Amino acid sequence: MKIIAVGGGKGGTGKTVLAVNLAYGLAEKGRRVLLVDLDVDNPCTYTFLDIKLRMIKEVYTYKPKILEEKCTLCGECVKYCPVHALVLIPERKLLFFPTLCESCLNCMVVCPEKAILEDKTVIGWIKQGSMGSIDLIVGEIKPGERKTDEVISETLNYALENADSYDLLILDVPPGTGRGVYEALKHADLVIAVTEPTRLGLNDLRKFYKLLNVVKKESVVVINKYGLKKGVYGELEALIEKLKVRVFEIPYDKHLVEAYISGKIVLEVFPESPSAKAIKEIVDELAIVQA
Amino acid sequence: MSFEVVIASGKGGTGKTFISSNLSYFLYTIGVEAIAVDADVEAPDLLLALGGVKEVLWREEFKGQTIEINYDTCVKCGACIKACRFNALKMEDIGPVVDYALCEGFGTCMLVCPTASISFKPVKRGELYAAKSKSEVLVVTGDLDVGEKNSGLLVYNLKKRAREYNAEVLVVDAAPGIGCPVISSLAGANLLIVVVEPSPQSVKGASRLLKLAEKLKIESLAVLNKYDLNPSFAEKIEQNLKCEIVGEIGYDEKVVESYTSMTPLLKMYPKARISKNLVGIFRKIRERLSI
Numbered sequence A: 001m002k003i004i005a006v007g008g009g010k011g012g013t014g015k016t017v018l019a020v021n022l023a024y025g026l027a028e029k030g031r032r033v034l035l036v037d038l039d040v041d042n043p044c045t046y047t048f049l050d051i052k053l054r055m056i057k058e059v060y061t062y063k064p065k066i067l068e069e070k071c072t073l074c075g076e077c078v079k080y081c082p083v084h085a086l087v088l089i090p091e092r093k094l095l096f097f098p099t100l101c102e103s104c105l106n107c108m109v110v111c112p113e114k115a116i117l118e119d120k121t122v123i124g125w126i127k128q129g130s131m132g133s134i135d136l137i138v139g140e141i142k143p144g145e146r147k148t149d150e151v152i153s154e155t156l157n158y159a160l161e162n163a164d165s166y167d168l169l170i171l172d173v174p175p176g177t178g179r180g181v182y183e184a185l186k187h188a189d190l191v192i193a194v195t196e197p198t199r200l201g202l203n204d205l206r207k208f209y210k211l212l213n214v215v216k217k218e219s220v221v222v223i224n225k226y227g228l229k230k231g232v233y234g235e236l237e238a239l240i241e242k243l244k245v246r247v248f249e250i251p252y253d254k255h256l257v258e259a260y261i262s263g264k265i266v267l268e269v270f271p272e273s274p275s276a277k278a279i280k281e282i283v284d285e286l287a288i289v290q291a
Numbered sequence B: 001m002s003f004e005v006v007i008a009s010g011k012g013g014t015g016k017t018f019i020s021s022n023l024s025y026f027l028y029t030i031g032v033e034a035i036a037v038d039a040d041v042e043a044p045d046l047l048l049a050l051g052g053v054k055e056v057l058w059r060e061e062f063k064g065q066t067i068e069i070n071y072d073t074c075v076k077c078g079a080c081i082k083a084c085r086f087n088a089l090k091m092e093d094i095g096p097v098v099d100y101a102l103c104e105g106f107g108t109c110m111l112v113c114p115t116a117s118i119s120f121k122p123v124k125r126g127e128l129y130a131a132k133s134k135s136e137v138l139v140v141t142g143d144l145d146v147g148e149k150n151s152g153l154l155v156y157n158l159k160k161r162a163r164e165y166n167a168e169v170l171v172v173d174a175a176p177g178i179g180c181p182v183i184s185s186l187a188g189a190n191l192l193i194v195v196v197e198p199s200p201q202s203v204k205g206a207s208r209l210l211k212l213a214e215k216l217k218i219e220s221l222a223v224l225n226k227y228d229l230n231p232s233f234a235e236k237i238e239q240n241l242k243c244e245i246v247g248e249i250g251y252d253e254k255v256v257e258s259y260t261s262m263t264p265l266l267k268m269y270p271k272a273r274i275s276k277n278l279v280g281i282f283r284k285i286r287e288r289l290s291i
Helices: A015-028 A076-080 A106-110 A148-161 A179-186 A199-215 A233-243 A254-261 A274-290 B016-029 B079-083 B108-112 B151-163 B180-186 B200-215 B231-240 B253-260 B273-289
Strands: A002-007 A033-037 A054-066 A086-089 A093-096 A116-131 A134-141 A168-172 A190-195 A219-226 A246-251 B003-008 B034-039 B053-069 B089-092 B095-098 B118-133 B138-144 B169-174 B191-196 B219-225 B244-249
Touching (some): A015 A033, A015 A134, A015 A219, A015 A274, A106 A116, A106 B108, A179 A199, A190 A274, A199 A233, A199 B253, A246 A274, B003 B016, B016 B034, B016 B219, B053 B095, B053 B151, B138 B151, B180 B200, B191 B200, B191 B273, B200 B219, B219 B231, B244 B273
Parallel strands (some): A033 A134, A033 A168, A190 A219, B003 B191, B034 B138, B191 B219, B219 B244
Antiparallel strands (some): A086 A093, A116 A134, B118 B138
16 A cells, blocks of 8 residues: 655645546556545545545544632642633633633643543544545544644544555645644655645745655655746746656646536546646556556 | 734635735835734745845744653653643653654643653744845744644744734735634734635635634635636625625736736736726725724
């Protein structure tokens, strides 16, 4: 089993579109593919697939439970809460702000009255479904919750625990270069860095490669929207040359845009279009890597 | 106190930085004192979009903390391992060993250690700085080190520093998603501008973001970007989005060009149709700023 992570730093470069199309193309070639949507803030893979997702499990984090009848309003917990999620109104009330809580439970540890218990709260969900020979696992954060990285890690762990019967895992990695992205890349055999020929795409790709240097993974660059007018082609090529990585180009193609905005897979609906042909080249390459 | 307007989107690549850079430049040109804050600390691009650095005004480290164990006094009781909610400690021959990637630095372990063998240790996690950009707009920006966490705290610090200027307006360019850094961007904000493009993926992200804004009780307006990529879908959004749409912007390659030459579109092509359209939208937004 091989793991391919599709990331790139910048949002909206086409990571999800590519991940879904790669899953589709590799499944067409007879590979057993598990697609894992780790963009838990806004998971979008399933908008391209005719899949009904079912709930697998809830993702939890710790929260304190305050027993008011035992609380003496001594304020110890307030002193040790590192994020000011607890506020004391002297001699009247202890206030808890769950949205600020970081789940460390320092409060529980320091409470001399044992008036604080360990409780749990739902911060997200892991869902699953399939379409033909593509299986899909999706992580999703509950709006208002902040522990994106934890939902990513739990989703990833669940996928890895259930990966035995697959030839390939394709990870749809969220934008950015933070901890959650790092966790996802750490497991990959190959990282696909998706960018676009714009100044912002170039800048974010540069930072993404700083992260790749830390995780030390093999990678290729995919320049999506290639041919977009007035882009930063020279600078992008210079960077890629310096990085000494293989590069694939997906042309800016109205077929891809049309498939995208209607939630369809371009390999399926416009298999002969320029963008589909370019994606097929990447599929062929991955099929070789996997074998 | 500054009026805080946050540009966010749920989904990446819809045009947050485009709106943020041009809105802050517009405010500058009409004599409103505005500071642009780049709250996408994992992939910061706002300063580039505003022309890059003309002069750095200050620069400081973004510090977090982790812990250090004194093995001379440690009795290997394992209390710290049990207390840590982030599974950051593991018992090895030498004693408990910290996984710095998992350690949040809240010091719960310190609170339970019976021999006081654990102490805090500061670590650099990124930096924040302010610069006068080449388009004259003052930018407060951050850069989280790759693979790091606590992006929300860095955003909190950035906003705190930006508020010290007492400018009339803070224009905050948020990260994609709805997680920790976006919540930090929205905390204390007066107005949210949601940037939507006519695709199901973007509408999904926008809806999740609007749910969050509702929870935080922040007034929202939407800008429909690249609406002509899918006019019929754009019409549907206008009818169904649970948010007032303040304007529509058509796709224009001048946007890519303006990034390539690191000049805000409004400065580069002040007379272009898209610029006039933008100014019209910004005037409407300005009315809401009550300045």
